[in-house]
Amino acid sequence: MTMISTLINYLSYEFVQNALIAGSLSAILGAIVGYFVIIRNVSFAAHALAHIGFAGATGAAILGLSPLEGMLLLTIGSGAFMGATGDRLHRSDMAIGMVLSMSLGLGTLFLSFYAGFAGQATVILFGNIFGVSEGQITEMVLLSLLSLGGLAIFSRRLLFASTQPRLAEARGLSLTALSIAFMIVLAVSVTLASQIVGILLVFTLVIAPAGIALRLCRSFWSGMIVSILLGLIAVWVGILLACLTDRPVTFWITALFFGLYLTVEGYCRFFTKSDR
Amino acid sequence: MSWMASRPLLMLKTNNYSPMIAALQISDLTISLEGNEILSGVNATIDEGEFIGVFGPNGAGKTTLARCIIGTLPPTRGSIKVLGFPPGKAARQIGYMPQGHAGFDSTALSARTLVEAACHGDRWGIPWTSRKSKQEVDRVLEVTEASDYAARSFSVLSGGERQRVMLAQALLGDPKILVLDEPLASLDPKNQALLIECVARVKRLTQTTVLFIAHDMNPLMHVMDRVLYLAGGNGALGKVDDVVTSASLSKLYGSEIEVVRVKNRVFVVSAEGNVTESECFHHDHD
Numbered sequence: 001m002t003m004i005s006t007l008i009n010y011l012s013y014e015f016v017q018n019a020l021i022a023g024s025l026s027a028i029l030g031a032i033v034g035y036f037v038i039i040r041n042v043s044f045a046a047h048a049l050a051h052i053g054f055a056g057a058t059g060a061a062i063l064g065l066s067p068l069e070g071m072l073l074l075t076i077g078s079g080a081f082m083g084a085t086g087d088r089l090h091r092s093d094m095a096i097g098m099v100l101s102m103s104l105g106l107g108t109l110f111l112s113f114y115a116g117f118a119g120q121a122t123v124i125l126f127g128n129i130f131g132v133s134e135g136q137i138t139e140m141v142l143l144s145l146l147s148l149g150g151l152a153i154f155s156r157r158l159l160f161a162s163t164q165p166r167l168a169e170a171r172g173l174s175l176t177a178l179s180i181a182f183m184i185v186l187a188v189s190v191t192l193a194s195q196i197v198g199i200l201l202v203f204t205l206v207i208a209p210a211g212i213a214l215r216l217c218r219s220f221w222s223g224m225i226v227s228i229l230l231g232l233i234a235v236w237v238g239i240l241l242a243c244l245t246d247r248p249v250t251f252w253i254t255a256l257f258f259g260l261y262l263t264v265e266g267y268c269r270f271f272t273k274s275d276r
Numbered sequence: 277m278s279w280m281a282s283r284p285l286l287m288l289k290t291n292n293y294s295p296m297i298a299a300l301q302i303s304d305l306t307i308s309l310e311g312n313e314i315l316s317g318v319n320a321t322i323d324e325g326e327f328i329g330v331f332g333p334n335g336a337g338k339t340t341l342a343r344c345i346i347g348t349l350p351p352t353r354g355s356i357k358v359l360g361f362p363p364g365k366a367a368r369q370i371g372y373m374p375q376g377h378a379g380f381d382s383t384a385l386s387a388r389t390l391v392e393a394a395c396h397g398d399r400w401g402i403p404w405t406s407r408k409s410k411q412e413v414d415r416v417l418e419v420t421e422a423s424d425y426a427a428r429s430f431s432v433l434s435g436g437e438r439q440r441v442m443l444a445q446a447l448l449g450d451p452k453i454l455v456l457d458e459p460l461a462s463l464d465p466k467n468q469a470l471l472i473e474c475v476a477r478v479k480r481l482t483q484t485t486v487l488f489i490a491h492d493m494n495p496l497m498h499v500m501d502r503v504l505y506l507a508g509g510n511g512a513l514g515k516v517d518d519v520v521t522s523a524s525l526s527k528l529y530g531s532e533i534e535v536v537r538v539k540n541r542v543f544v545v546s547a548e549g550n551v552t553e554s555e556c557f558h559h560d561h562d
Contacts, residue, residue: 039385152402153401160393160394161397163389163390166374167372168397170348170367170370171367172347173398214385215384218386218428218429219386219388219389220392220403223385
């Protein structure tokens with residue numbers, strides 16, 4: 001009883017409500033975009049985009065921008081570049097690895113200009129969902145709507161081009177244009193996710209729900225819906241557990257996904273031998 | 277022969293003066309890739325409803341020709357007309373089955389989902405499959421007898437099953453021309469026969485023009501109308517008995533080639549004693 005009343009008490013706080021809104025937004029966007037990340041087999045590129053964003057988030061202050069804006073600029077730029085160079089670059093682990101470590105290095109340099117070096121670094125690297133302000137929420141709603149709007153326009157072509165590029169090309173689709181458009185949406189979703197779980201753990205919100213959903217579901221829509229539900233549930237439960245235990249949300253979200261992953265993986269191995 | 281009856285109507289609509297529009301009109305086609313001339317001045321006219329086997333050694337330009345026909349590779353010189361149109365304009369009339377399925381061996385999505393994604397996949401919007409599209413997907417999966425396993429993940433299907441799924445999606449929208457790039461690769465003889473029977477059945481029912489690229493011509497002998505043999509940058513189109521002869525192929529390769537016939541099977545052997553079609557070697561000793 002006391003647990004429930006504590007929860008209800010927490011839910012009346014504005015910072016918890018903001019956290020729930022921001023968390024839901026990035027969970028939904030991450031689940032949808034992540035689904036295409038898995039189908040397109042570009043999870044390393046997604047991971048790298050987040051790290052590249054570190055330099056943007058820390059360097060933003062030099063240009064007088066907020067960390068969110070700085071990260072957005074840099075990830076969109078690099079995402080578009082990765083998309084334009086196509087398979088050659090974003091399948092090249094070496095090239096991506098070099099760029100992402102350089103970005104982390106640059107980020108560290110920019111961080112050294114801050115007074116509160118360690119505190120700022122922790123927030124950017126590990127997220128600070130309870131510190132999301134009204135203004136940030138507005139920005140996040142806008143960005144989510146733009147990305148989802150973009151996907152609503154071209155996701156049909158994207159799915160075709162992702163599953164069967166040669167055929168899509170034959171039907172007159174531009175693989176490069178689709179790749180660029182997708183990488184831009186991915187950049188936005190990675191940036192939003194990093195506001196919640198931090199740059200280092202973007203993987204949990206952008207890849208985990210979709211990856212788990214794709215283990216369970218064979219059709220596009222069932223997989224998509226399961227992915228969104230998993231993302232939302234993990235974020236909500238994570239936030240509530242954080243309120244109750246006073247331990248970081250990021251930990252709870254990653255722990256929930258890890259638990260889900262183990263369960264699903266075990267289920268698939270032992271019960272569905274014929275299907276993967 | 278329902279297509280015969282509909283023929284005059286079609287001609288009235290399109291062009292009064294042309295006696296018949298060729299399915300494919302290839303004139304002086306030359307394609308260079310990174311400085312190498314793959315095809316040099318190939319000419320061929322393929323009529324509607326023909327089943328053409330396309331053969332030749334590795335690197336002879338079979339896939340290059342296919343890419344040119346579907347419009348993803350522009351000719352360096354010369355031209356291709358697909359049903360009277362430049363290749364890009366006729367994309368919807370062509371059902372294409374690319375060689376292999378690179379990268380998608382690991383997809384968890386079902387075979388059916390892949391076919392659904394290809395159905396009107398070039399439209400804008402979200403990947404929603406309408407009832408009509410679902411029926412179309414059902415139809416093509418039935419034609420290739422792939423319905424039974426279409427709900428399973430593409431990655432767990434056998435090579436033969438995958439090829440029938442890929443063939444199914446090439447049939448979406450009733451294309452006038454099928455371009456099949458090495459659909460027999462890595463299939464055992466039984467699955468080869470199944471797939472060929474499937475294509476032959478589709479051709480019989482719909483009078484589709486078929487371009488069937490393959491390495492070994494023997495499994496296709498009974499279904500082909502003519503062969504297009506590519507070698508040394510050149511191409512020869514004609515009946516098997518006219519094209520696949522020692523004299524004709526020697527001219528094409530530019531070196532001495534021997535065509536050996538053993539018990540209704542054809543083997544192409546170079547004068548140095550190498551069998552140019554490696555698979556034949558195996559059959560020889562089976």
